[in-house]
Amino acid sequence: MTRLLLLLVAVLGASACSIQPDTAPRQIPQGERGQLEPVTPEGGEAVGSTRVYLVAEPGDGEPVLRAVQRSVDADPDAALEELFKGPNNREVGDGLGTAIPAGLRLLGARSVAGTLQVDVSSEILDLAAPALIYAVAQIVFTGSELDGVREVRLKVDGRNRDWPNGRGELQTGTLTVYDFPGLAESSQPAYPPIPSGTVPA
Numbered sequence: 001m002t003r004l005l006l007l008l009v010a011v012l013g014a015s016a017c018s019i020q021p022d023t024a025p026r027q028i029p030q031g032e033r034g035q036l037e038p039v040t041p042e043g044g045e046a047v048g049s050t051r052v053y054l055v056a057e058p059g060d061g062e063p064v065l066r067a068v069q070r071s072v073d074a075d076p077d078a079a080l081e082e083l084f085k086g087p088n089n090r091e092v093g094d095g096l097g098t099a100i101p102a103g104l105r106l107l108g109a110r111s112v113a114g115t116l117q118v119d120v121s122s123e124i125l126d127l128a129a130p131a132l133i134y135a136v137a138q139i140v141f142t143g144s145e146l147d148g149v150r151e152v153r154l155k156v157d158g159r160n161r162d163w164p165n166g167r168g169e170l171q172t173g174t175l176t177v178y179d180f181p182g183l184a185e186s187s188q189p190a191y192p193p194i195p196s197g198t199v200p201a
Contacts, residue, residue, distance in 0.1 A: 050074045052083040053141040053184065054096040055134055063134065065141055065184035066096065074146060076109035076116055083142045099134035101127055107157070109143075114150040115174055116143040122156055133164045137180045144177050151176045 049069065056066040068091060072078040084106060086098040105121040118139060127135055136154060143152045151174035154163055162170040166180035177184070
């Protein structure tokens with residue numbers, strides 16, 4: 001009976017600590033938005049063909065991920081190391097930040113059959129929602145920019161974990177950009193206007 005009671009307490013405690021999904025979009029309180037700001041700008045010059053994703057905080061509405069260019073090799077280690085550096089001084093001036101925690105280390109990254117295996121240090125586990133959602137999304141979107149990568153499996157110290165998707169629901173296994181709908185700015189160009197007096201075919 002005692003063992004059953006202890007097991008029940010453990011299960012209830014674990015469920016209480018899980019991230020609860022939102023039923024609708026919500027504003028992020030200003031106090032929590034501070035977690036998305038960089039501590040010290042370190043990112044490289046915004047040139048090159050490799051894209052990493054930072055967090056843009058518009059004047060109104062929810063923060064969104066925005067792709068920026070970096071002049072590093074388009075391989076997992078180089079791209080993710082650059083992501084972990086955060087924004088450069090100019091990007092900070094433009095209102096870009098990061099949810100990646102200071103001190104987070106990349107322990108390994110390799111792509112196997114379309115799945116990018118990313119292993120990081122435990123600092124990411126110190127983040128609370130919504131910063132954790134944005135940090136995970138930054139890693140997934142940056143990794144998905146690499147050739148041949150369709151999904152990302154994120155580990156901590158070599159161990160698989162469940163991660164929140166864009167709705168805050170814990171998800172087992174791999175993640176894709178489609179697990180974070182609406183979280184990143186569209187990279188598609190705007191459609192050109194239809195000239196007046198013409199009718200599309």
